[in-house]
Amino acid sequence: DAKTTQPNSMESNEEEPVHLPCNHSTISGTDYIHWYRQLPSQGPEYVIHGLTSNVNNRMASLAIAEDRKSSTLILHRATLRDAAVYYCILRVWVGKLIFGQGTELSVKP
Amino acid sequence: EAGVAQSPRYKIIEKRQSVAFWCNPISGHATLYWYQQILGQGPKLLIQFQNNGVVDDSQLPKDRFSAERLKGVDSTLKIQPAKLEDSAVYLCASSLFGDNTGELFFGEGSRLTVL
Numbered sequence: 688d689a690k691t692t693q694p695n696s697m698e699s700n701e702e703e704p705v706h707l708p709c710n711h712s713t714i715s716g717t718d719y720i721h722w723y724r725q726l727p728s729q730g731p732e733y734v735i736h737g738l739t740s741n742v743n744n745r746m747a748s749l750a751i752a753e754d755r756k757s758s759t760l761i762l763h764r765a766t767l768r769d770a771a772v773y774y775c776i777l778r779v780w781v782g783k784l785i786f787g788q789g790t791e792l793s794v795k796p
Numbered sequence: 797e798a799g800v801a802q803s804p805r806y807k808i809i810e811k812r813q814s815v816a817f818w819c820n821p822i823s824g825h826a827t828l829y830w831y832q833q834i835l836g837q838g839p840k841l842l843i844q845f846q847n848n849g850v851v852d853d854s855q856l857p858k859d860r861f862s863a864e865r866l867k868g869v870d871s872t873l874k875i876q877p878a879k880l881e882d883s884a885v886y887l888c889a890s891s892l893f894g895d896n897t898g899e900l901f902f903g904e905g906s907r908l909t910v911l
Binding site for chain 1: 800829831837838839840841844852887889899900901902903904905
């Protein structure tokens with residue numbers, strides 16, 4: 688299974704943009720890049736996913752490098768409710784979702 | 797739309813006892829997953845069902861863990877006998893499609909403490 692590398696923790700100020708990086712140098716052509724986040728005492732929730740092109744939704748944007756070896760999750764305006772562990776996951780065919788350690792994001796008022 | 801329901805939310809047992817967790821997925825979701833999340837770690841997939849058939853149980857410790865999904869809807873995860881290292885949150889998730897684009901919806905989890 689292809690692996691991802693994320694920083695253990697990041698800090699952000701409220702109402703500022705946040706860029707969460709993810710490296711996945713061994714990604715294969717059919718791997719989708721998924722992002723989930725886990726708020727304290729809750730199950731993970733889907734944030735966004737993409738294959739090759741950049742993606743936007745109401746929660747975040749996903750910027751994917753041209754060679755697909757890295758990607759960045761962008762929260763345009765962090766709020767206190769965005770404090771969570773963010774997981775970058777490569778999803779292989781047949782649907783297995785394998786979580787790594789993730790990045791713990793803290794947001795300061 | 798109702799989310800993934802799990803029970804109980806919390807359970808404390810002594811080692812060597814047994815415990816069972818129940819999951820009711822979102823209506824119409826064919827794929828169901830059980831994950832184990834030990835404190836400070838990311839969730840680890842234990843078993844994946846497609847309808848009532850097992851797709852992947854390679855990480856399930858089959859000497860003590862068992863899971864079933866009768867009639868392709870509800871699922872039960874059982875641990876017997878429990879060990880101290882089974883203390884974790886057990887997360888159930890479901891998805892509409894069993895492919896690369898299917899979003900997983902997680903329940904709030906069942907927290908197990910083994911004393």
